């Protein structure tokens with residue numbers, strides 16, 4: 117060290133004064149660096165959102181972190197395990213003031229809820245967390261606005277009492293109750309998060325019920341909902357299209373939260389209402405895939421293509437499915453038809469083995485419509501499927517997969533349904 121000091125030290129300066137000068141320089145350098153560097157321990161980042169009122173403003177959510185659709189993230193997720201599923205893009209939505217909290221060691225949702233003065237449930241909801249115990253150190257959690265703060269209330273601008281409004285997993289605020297257009301002949305129940313009615317239309321008065329269900333996959337398969345409305349309008353306008361022996365129970369949308377997530381619409385809508393990225397709308401408001409939540413081969417960690425998705429915390433954990441199950445079991449229909457897209461085909465059903473009555477009906481629909489006939493869905497392992505469970509309960513069920521995600525395949529499905537109705541009317545005699 118001495119050689120260095122001799123080299124740099126002006127010869128006249130006393131050693132002590134020189135040392136003091138060096139230490140001041142070091143301190144100044146540290147202070148300078150500290151003032152420039154980003155705060156390494158920054159835990160709570162205030163969002164830049166400014167919209168404070170519950171209006172459908174064009175403001176955009178400040179880069180939401182991906183809502184983890186996996187029910188059980190490992191404590192140290194490797195990059196390869198990062199879900200590739202719906203990192204919800206910036207959607208036009210009402211933007212409350214969102215805060216992000218990075219989970220620290222020793223924290224759980226209860227502690228975090230206390231820190232921010234929120235309920236555990238509201239944090240779970242805002243982050244699509246099925247299980248409150250499934251958080252990990254380093255995870256970024258959205259802290260939803262407190263009731264009465266920012267976009268989480270409606271009616272403030274009119275001087276009304278603030279009203280609780282829930283937020284969907286992609287940060288879309290649920291519709292106000294008064295904005296939901298009533299529809300349907302009967303309300304079966306309400307969606308899990310936004311409490312949007314799930315309705316059924318009844319056509320005909322016959323003794324043999326046929327249930328038709330659209331929209332299980334919500335806004336992602338929005339064409340199945342429009343097809344259901346098309347069927348409804350057609351049957352209303354052509355009363356002789358329904359054989360007298362039949363009663364059609366048509367549920368246009370079994371997943372209203374999923375439709376609302378990507379359209380901000382309840383009931384009827386147009387293709388122009390659908391966001392470019394409709395994928396988040398596949399799930400319900402708890403971010404569960406409703407067609408992985410029925411009690412046939414059910415698993416919590418389900419699959420959609422290569423993506424891990426949630427099948428729910430247990431079979432029928434989702435209120436939408438409880439509603440559908442209870443209604444169908446109470447009606448004991450001669451058949452149930454589920455509309456999906458876009459695997460182009462008619463699929464028979466069965467839990468474990470193919471159910472012969474379901475296969476017969478799938479044959480009828482396939483032959484008349486021109487859709488290829490399949491015994492099983494072969495694209496990936498299907499768990500918790502609705503039609504499979506119903507077939508096992510003695511209710512013949514088929515799944516109709518439309519050709520793509522836009523077309524209604526109207527002529528094909530009109531022909532398929534007509535053939536199906538005729539067969540049911542004949543066999544009911």
Ligand SMILES: [Zn+2]
Nearest residue numbers: 333337456457
């Ligand atoms: Zn589907």
